[in-house]
Amino acid sequence: xxxxxxxxxxxxxGVFADADFNAANKLYESGKYTESxxxxxxxxxDGNQSAEVYYNLGNSxxxxxxxxxxxxxxEKALKISPRDADIKYNLxxxxxxxxxxxxxxxxxxxxxxxxxxLTINELSxxxxxxxxxxxxxxxxxxxxxxxxxxxxxxxxxxxxxILFVFSSLRILENENTKTAIVISASVEAKAAPIxxxxxxxxxxxxxxxxxxxxxxDWVEVLLKAxxxxxxxxxxxxxxx
Numbered sequence: 346x347x348x349x350x351x352x353x354x355x356x357x358x359g360v361f362a363d364a365d366f367n368a369a370n371k372l373y374e375s376g377k378y379t380e381s382x383x384x385x386x387x388x389x390x391d392g393n394q395s396a397e398v399y400y401n402l403g404n405s406x407x408x409x410x411x412x413x414x415x416x417x418x419x420e421k422a423l424k425i426s427p428r429d430a431d432i433k434y435n436l437x438x439x440x441x442x443x444x445x446x447x448x449x450x451x452x453x454x455x456x457x458x459x460x461x462x463l464t465i466n467e468l469s470x471x472x473x474x475x476x477x478x479x480x481x482x483x484x485x486x487x488x489x490x491x492x493x494x495x496x497x498x499x500x501x502x503x504x505x506x507i508l509f510v511f512s513s514l515r516i517l518e519n520e521n522t523k524t525a526i527v528i529s530a531s532v533e534a535k536a537a538p539i540x541x542x543x544x545x546x547x548x549x550x551x552x553x554x555x556x557x558x559x560x561x562d563w564v565e566v567l568l569k570a571x572x573x574x575x576x577x578x579x580x581x582x583x584x585x
Contacts, residue, residue: 413527
């Protein structure tokens with residue numbers, strides 16, 4: 346009987362979640378974007394989080410011209426369903442409305458483009474392939490001790506070492522770094538977490554940031570593409 350009641354309760358919760366989701370969708374289709382956003386947030390608050398709910402929440406916020414919250418919702422949807430083409434398209438479209446923050450120098454752009462060119466998964470695959478080739482070369486060298494086998498083994502050993510360090514840094518960065526979206530209209534970043542300090546630069550709404558330090562009501566953030574850091578108020582951002 347208890348098992349039956351548990352199954353029934355799970356089925357009932359699913360039915361209610363679908364009903365709430367459909368009701369929120371109808372509000373959106375009726376042009377009631379504020380109400381639909383509130384309805385989707387209620388669904389999320391009840392623990393029924395899914396890529397579809399976050400995606401539709403992002404659409405509601407975008408219609409309300411709340412760019413930061415829209416991008417935040419799309420980012421959360423993409424985190425759940427990273428290969429969804431619709432989520433990617435809407436996220437990219439919303440990002441196109443973000444104003445420029447600062448112009449990074451050419452050297453920083455080149456370094457960042459190289460450092461983040463491959464995803465962590467792609468780096469792992471490449472590292473595995475290089476490791477297999479290195480093992481093959483070591484076995485080959487056991488039987489053929491010539492100059493070519495020496496230099497090939499040496500070169501692939503160096504390549505494997507570089508890729509291993511590179512991959513480790515990316516994995517550590519991914520695990521230890523928190524990301525957030527600016528949800529205020531614009532944020533003034535300061536060189537230190539002091540209210541009276543002059544602003545170093547302004548960060549526009551919707552910008553993705555990397556949180557690297559926290560101090561009371563302040564957070565130190567990094568704008569990776571621009572390679573600049575600054576302190577901003579914690580309530581101006583929301584973590585992904």
